[in-house]
Amino acid sequence: MLEEQLLDRLRQIVGQHGVLSQSNELYAYSIDATPLLQSMPDVVVLPQTTQQVSEILRLANEHRIPVVPRGSGTNLAGGTIPVHGGIVLNMTRFNQIYEIDEKNLTVTLGPGVVTAQLHQAVEAVGLFYPPDPGSMRISTIGGNVAQCAGGMRGLKYGVTKDYVMGLEYVLPTGEVLRCGGKNYKDVAGYDLTRLLVGSEGTLAVITELTLKLLPMPETKRQLVVFCSKMVDAARIVERTVAAKIIPATMEFLDRETMKVVDDYSKLGLPKDVAAMLLIEQDGSEEQVVRDVERIAEIARQEGAVGVEMAKTPEDGAKLMMARRSALAALSRLRPTTILEDATVPRSQLGEMVEAVSRISEKYRVQICTFGHAGDGNLHPTCMTDERDREEIERVEKAFEEIFTTALQLGGTITGEHGVGLSKMKYLPQRVGDGGMALMKGLKAAFDPNGILNPGKVIANGAPKRVVVRHP
Amino acid sequence: MLEEQLLDRLRQIVGQHGVLSQSNELYAYSIDATPLLQSMPDVVVLPQTTQQVSEILRLANEHRIPVVPRGSGTNLAGGTIPVHGGIVLNMTRFNQIYEIDEKNLTVTLGPGVVTAQLHQAVEAVGLFYPPDPGSMRISTIGGNVAQCAGGMRGLKYGVTKDYVMGLEYVLPTGEVLRCGGKNYKDVAGYDLTRLLVGSEGTLAVITELTLKLLPMPETKRQLVVFCSKMVDAARIVERTVAAKIIPATMEFLDRETMKVVDDYSKLGLPKDVAAMLLIEQDGSEEQVVRDVERIAEIARQEGAVGVEMAKTPEDGAKLMMARRSALAALSRLRPTTILEDATVPRSQLGEMVEAVSRISEKYRVQICTFGHAGDGNLHPTCMTDERDREEIERVEKAFEEIFTTALQLGGTITGEHGVGLSKMKYLPQRVGDGGMALMKGLKAAFDPNGILNPGKVIANGAPKRVVVRHP
Numbered sequence: 001m002l003e004e005q006l007l008d009r010l011r012q013i014v015g016q017h018g019v020l021s022q023s024n025e026l027y028a029y030s031i032d033a034t035p036l037l038q039s040m041p042d043v044v045v046l047p048q049t050t051q052q053v054s055e056i057l058r059l060a061n062e063h064r065i066p067v068v069p070r071g072s073g074t075n076l077a078g079g080t081i082p083v084h085g086g087i088v089l090n091m092t093r094f095n096q097i098y099e100i101d102e103k104n105l106t107v108t109l110g111p112g113v114v115t116a117q118l119h120q121a122v123e124a125v126g127l128f129y130p131p132d133p134g135s136m137r138i139s140t141i142g143g144n145v146a147q148c149a150g151g152m153r154g155l156k157y158g159v160t161k162d163y164v165m166g167l168e169y170v171l172p173t174g175e176v177l178r179c180g181g182k183n184y185k186d187v188a189g190y191d192l193t194r195l196l197v198g199s200e201g202t203l204a205v206i207t208e209l210t211l212k213l214l215p216m217p218e219t220k221r222q223l224v225v226f227c228s229k230m231v232d233a234a235r236i237v238e239r240t241v242a243a244k245i246i247p248a249t250m251e252f253l254d255r256e257t258m259k260v261v262d263d264y265s266k267l268g269l270p271k272d273v274a275a276m277l278l279i280e281q282d283g284s285e286e287q288v289v290r291d292v293e294r295i296a297e298i299a300r301q302e303g304a305v306g307v308e309m310a311k312t313p314e315d316g317a318k319l320m321m322a323r324r325s326a327l328a329a330l331s332r333l334r335p336t337t338i339l340e341d342a343t344v345p346r347s348q349l350g351e352m353v354e355a356v357s358r359i360s361e362k363y364r365v366q367i368c369t370f371g372h373a374g375d376g377n378l379h380p381t382c383m384t385d386e387r388d389r390e391e392i393e394r395v396e397k398a399f400e401e402i403f404t405t406a407l408q409l410g411g412t413i414t415g416e417h418g419v420g421l422s423k424m425k426y427l428p429q430r431v432g433d434g435g436m437a438l439m440k441g442l443k444a445a446f447d448p449n450g451i452l453n454p455g456k457v458i459a460n461g462a463p464k465r466v467v468v469r470h471p
Numbered sequence: 472m473l474e475e476q477l478l479d480r481l482r483q484i485v486g487q488h489g490v491l492s493q494s495n496e497l498y499a500y501s502i503d504a505t506p507l508l509q510s511m512p513d514v515v516v517l518p519q520t521t522q523q524v525s526e527i528l529r530l531a532n533e534h535r536i537p538v539v540p541r542g543s544g545t546n547l548a549g550g551t552i553p554v555h556g557g558i559v560l561n562m563t564r565f566n567q568i569y570e571i572d573e574k575n576l577t578v579t580l581g582p583g584v585v586t587a588q589l590h591q592a593v594e595a596v597g598l599f600y601p602p603d604p605g606s607m608r609i610s611t612i613g614g615n616v617a618q619c620a621g622g623m624r625g626l627k628y629g630v631t632k633d634y635v636m637g638l639e640y641v642l643p644t645g646e647v648l649r650c651g652g653k654n655y656k657d658v659a660g661y662d663l664t665r666l667l668v669g670s671e672g673t674l675a676v677i678t679e680l681t682l683k684l685l686p687m688p689e690t691k692r693q694l695v696v697f698c699s700k701m702v703d704a705a706r707i708v709e710r711t712v713a714a715k716i717i718p719a720t721m722e723f724l725d726r727e728t729m730k731v732v733d734d735y736s737k738l739g740l741p742k743d744v745a746a747m748l749l750i751e752q753d754g755s756e757e758q759v760v761r762d763v764e765r766i767a768e769i770a771r772q773e774g775a776v777g778v779e780m781a782k783t784p785e786d787g788a789k790l791m792m793a794r795r796s797a798l799a800a801l802s803r804l805r806p807t808t809i810l811e812d813a814t815v816p817r818s819q820l821g822e823m824v825e826a827v828s829r830i831s832e833k834y835r836v837q838i839c840t841f842g843h844a845g846d847g848n849l850h851p852t853c854m855t856d857e858r859d860r861e862e863i864e865r866v867e868k869a870f871e872e873i874f875t876t877a878l879q880l881g882g883t884i885t886g887e888h889g890v891g892l893s894k895m896k897y898l899p900q901r902v903g904d905g906g907m908a909l910m911k912g913l914k915a916a917f918d919p920n921g922i923l924n925p926g927k928v929i930a931n932g933a934p935k936r937v938v939v940r941h942p
Contacts, residue, residue: 244686445912
């Protein structure tokens, strides 16, 4: 519990309506989109200006109060759970797009802008911001940058980090700094911009962003491929890339996910297949048609049992929406849904999906797998019940084996969700003791008192699965 | 001068032939491609294995001996001048390509591989590594990564940092670490890979790299545009991008550069124009033809006095080679050629070129400007004589004003050459005191004793223009 005096000071900075301190108000900020994790903050503060963020941080730093910056809290790694209480810094009032610069192909905006609103605004002038994380209708761009969010276009277009050109950010001391800008080339010193992307709110609070945009591709087309074996699907992905075609999107759903999605979305998907691929290509009309036809040919050669091209843009959009609905569909099955994020080099996709299936049987847990086949980013998703401690233990063992397997295949413990709390215990395995020591050194350079999102990413100690704490 | 005992220890590590310590051998390592800078190393060491690099660094760290990692020394910012003597670590024996992974579209190689050899090797299997710095026939890929080298394809394809996926590197303690890998998505902790790119040998020694490749574009076409005013050229660049066309290359040469290049390459360029644009587009045949025709149309509308399409690939290659020869051509004019690297947002290109021209008149120095119009990366190049102290002073004042102007226009002090020694005094202006403090903190996390490339990038004190030191 913060002293009344500190709460008053916060009210002076952001105004009466910018401070939430009643239990019922705090509750929403004790959780994020990650299951099984909860911890109450002491106070929620909603700044509206960089100056206010600066004053809040200076105050918090002086009094060693934890500060957890947060957008919409859609992250799936417990990144915004205030495990040490303190201040949740709700950045959603920074919700303005300041400038779409059509000459330099950049957009400058506040971190509280919702991702889908950014998409809409730039698309209205024929421009394109490719990163499209699953939560884009709710997530904020500040959260996307803090987590280095991915999405369905990673193979061709990269992820959030590939689009962040400049930042304004505030250090725990209250210092307001800028890095990067609108220059396509800039090698003046270490790349602080890139270091802040994906730093999960542990290094600084981002108050303004300049993002790179692309021209909107002329057109796009979708293709769906059904396979009787997962290895066929993996081989089709592999051969497509080997044929020098880089589709915008190559998603896959395994048999179980397909079944659930079909129950939910009524698409009439075939029931007797092991996997489906959902492929989208964009670009010029001729190129797109040629690529899609070539992929269809490859799919048939590799034994696909069905290949269907979307006849209209509406058909195509419906197919993509089916993939987007996977999490929602799966989460209806049982009380608790844990969506994970193991990633492997693309060539290991087939092996990894099979490993997940073996592991799921070994531990007798229900895991469906879907994800981004083109970039090897799998989302093994477990339907379970958090009230069943014995089952939850098996679930945790299964995921541990999944991550170990991903690492053995040259993969990583998280492709796009971040480390947060959920992956902390696996991080040393991924980056080694040396990597951990360096990261701690970087953290100390930005936040020597450790007030920014403490207990996350590189903190000491394994995370507790369920952390409920009342102030 | 290093004690004989230390030289013996180095010989034990790398063998007799891996240690150069005679003055005549050291001389070549007292300079790099940057004019006016020279300082003698105490010894040059040529390791062949990561283990050897580890032992050398451990020894140097123990005895606080400076270590300057170096490839071919083609950098233009004095980045590889051993200003504090010590060991120059020549990495050119790490010259093997270990693997071209066609399934994952990656290449894994040693830092000593020459950039053009990398191009050749991947192109032989239909793949493409876009960064093409001016020195690519000589430069090593390790140097490219250390400096985050750019090239002529920045606008469409980005620069070196956009292609580095994984690194093996050695810390001053001798610890051998790895970061990144072959995963297209990976958010496990802070992005150490990206931090090491462009760190100019001040954080660690890179011993192995994994780079991202693209499929080779199907075809490419070139177009040359002549303008009677520089502003016309700038407007053509601007309108091309506004028309949602992103060419692979958009280079420009000003009148003076054109004249000199033409004398050198005998291309028969017109003499009565103010600027030329050299544009290349790549992609599918239809797309390329359409884009090039559309650009030609825009150029004519915007008052270009000549628009010529390359009739054959040989014609096109010749045109691009003319641009590549600009530095060589200019450097024949006077004893000393200083090629600079001011960069601005693309929309400020015309204004910046005009400012350079004004500044050159003001200080009565000869500055030709050419560069990468598409990404706002200018190379104002001064032909001077280092023996004329008075003129050199005017040259330095002119460049100081050029950098200040670039910063005022939202630009940066170096787009692709790096900070090294040459830009150190401008870096605080670009990143601020706060940015400098953070960078020093990062440096300390990697290299607490400051043995790696000391006196560079973020070191204290302004650089001396001419530093000659004999051991």
